[in-house]
Amino acid sequence: MKFFGFKGGVHPPENKIETQNQLIQRLAAPKMVFIPLLQHIGVPLLSSVKIGERVLKGQMIGDSDAFLSVPIHSTVSGIVKKIEKLPFPLMGVVETIVIENDLQDEWVDLKKIENWKELSKEDLLKVIRSKGIVGLGGAAFPTHIKLNPPKDVKIDTLLLNGAECEPYLNSDNRVMIEEPLKVIEGIKIMMHILNVDSAVIGIEDNKEEAIEVMKKAILGTSIKVMPLKTMYPQGGEKSLIKAILNKEVPSGKLPSSVGVVVNNTTTAAAIYDAVVNGLPLIDKVITVAGKAIREPKNLRVLIGTQISEVLENCGYNEEEVKKLVMGGPMMGMAQLTLEVPVIKGTSGILALTKEETNYCKPKACIGCGKCVDACPMSLEPVMYARLAEFSEWEKMAKYHLMDCIECGSCSYICPSNRPLTEAIKIGKAKLRSMKK
Ligand code: SF4
Ligand code: SF4
Known part of the structure; x- marks a missing residue:
């Protein structure tokens, strides 16, 4: 498979070494x-x-x-x-x-289920909901809804997010290394529900062990593993779809609009435990x-x-x-x-x-455009900060504010330490309260 990359992004210090080889312990x-x-x-x-x-x-x-x-x-x-x-x-x-x-x-x-293949899609979705499964990449979106796109939408690919692009974190990495069979069986359950033959696990290339373990675990299946050049925020759904499938999800649309459902690899393991072990x-x-x-x-x-x-x-x-x-x-x-x-x-x-934390006081914008170049969603963060200063919330919306995934790349790259992401979060909160 070819790696296509995604627009923008940054490469902050990874800081993963301290925990990347630490076995999961139970507290x-x-x-x-x-x-x-x-x-x-x-x-x-x-x-x-x-x-x-x-x-x-x-x-x-x-x-x-x-x-x-x-x-x-x-x-x-x-x-x-x-x-x-x-x-x-x-x-x-x-x-x-x-x-x-x-x-x-x-x-x-x-209630354990020995042969989940005998269950209908509807019954599997009911089990997944009843066990409280949500997306474990951080968004916590109900998984049974994600796995049940509208009837007029044709899904052809399931993407698994094993990128774990945030610095320091190794939880998805360790689950892939230590629980590969749960991850793969969970992916098979999702493929069965979505009725798709194609599934790709995207893993950043700073997780060599997870890539090797997953490559062994998929042998004999139609699932593929795709190593990704490490870059933040590759784990964002739209970035991942662009990097692996070279498809652009239009502004305001969901991944299903380009025939894709994205789920996290740790969510796959939780789905396995929910369905097979009743957990x-x-x-x-x-x-x-x-x-x-x-x-x-x-x-x-x-x-x-x-x-x-x-x-x-x-x-x-x-x-x-x-x-x-x-x-x-x-x-x-x-x-x-x-x-x-x-x-x-x-x-x-x-x-x-x-x-x-490297906190420095904000200085005046120097108009360098680095925040615009770094934005994976092709937005203009510098514009949001200016509009927020004048409480121009509706104008922020016209510039597709709601497409912002709050990844923080713009704030990270800004040489003047402008609080860009904060301005965006405030703008979104104001717009939501205006709708109520
Ligand atoms: S926080 Fe929003 S505006 Fe800033 S880089 Fe990320 S997506 Fe773009
Ligand atoms: S990166 Fe910072 S200084 Fe450069 S244009 Fe954006 S807000 Fe201004």
């Missing part, structure tokens, strides 16, 4: 889990449990009738202690179910790194574990940390408190020192 279950009722793109769920009730590990504890939703499950067995608004890692507060672990590790009955999505592999961490690790963590417990396990140096981030340094969310939980979309926790 012990905490005494208390904090499970927010919103962990997917969509509407918040309603709790289906009451304070004082005993729940089992894997039991569904919140759901919604809304189209864009997936249920959540208890990640321990224990007693529901509180249901209240608590700090949420993606900003603000969210209604959260707090469960005290009784340390009995008592599971609900898990709901109750844990997540995350990378814990940054120079304020003494023992960087890849950890399998129960969803709802507070990041204070994760950091304690990895030798967190509170005095050295300048910025705490959930996710990667380019697209992740800065955290103001350690009392927020790991959620389904968490791919890493970074404790960055002053040296790593």
Whole structure:
């Protein structure tokens, strides 16, 4: 296969060496889990449990009738202690179910499916939804919706995102290396649902071991592995489609408009566990790194574990940390408190020192155009920043603001340290509130 590349992009320091060869370790279950009722793109769920009730590990504890939703499950067995608004890692507060672990590790009955090929597409989608599966690359879009494009759309290719282009992170990398058969079987289930013969796994060429392991795992299948020249943000859906298939997704359209569905490789492993082993999505592999961490690790963590417990396990140096981030340094969310939980979309926790954050005061724009060249979506970030200064939100929309994937490449490359991505996020939030 030919590598076509994508427009723009940047190459920040990779900083993956410290954890790329670290085996995934399982973090012990905490005494208390904090499970927010919103962990997917969509509407918040309603709790289906009451304070004082005993729940089992894997039991569904919140759901919604809304189209864009997936249920959540208890990640321990224990007693529901509180249901209240608590700090949420993606900003603000969210209604959260707090469960005290009784340390009995008592599971609900898990319905395993030996031969998933005998199930209809509709039944497989129902299983995937019921197990709370969302895109694990960070977006947390409900997977059963992504795998069910409109009837008039013909899908011919499934792309698997194994790029993991964010610096520091190695969670997808380690899942591909340590759980290749789950990844491949999950891809086969998705191909069966989408009725496609073609699937390509895109992996950046800084993950040589994952490329080799995946190449062995696909032998005897129609799945292909495509090494990609390392470049950020290759893992963006539209960038990946351009790099592997040389197709451009039009402005405002979804990948399905060019016959493609994109899913993450770790999501494929979760689909396998959901369908074959009957397991709901109750844990997540995350990378814990940054120079304020003494023992960087890849950890399998129960969803709802507070990041204070994760950091304690990895030798967190509170005095050295300048910025705490959930996710990667380019697209992740800065955290103001350690009392927020790991959620389904968490791919890493970074404790960055002053040296790593490299904060400099913004200066005047010098009109160099580097932000425009770096933008993978062919946008004009410099224009957004100027319009935001004058609160010209509607004009920002006319310049296709909503196509921005908030990758941060423009801010990263700007020699004047202009807060371009911040201006974009504010503009998007203003436009959304104007629609309400
Ligand atoms: S405008 Fe948006 S998509 Fe373009 S580089 Fe900036 S953050 Fe990325
Ligand atoms: S990269 Fe920075 S200095 Fe250059 S045009 Fe864009 S905003 Fe201005």
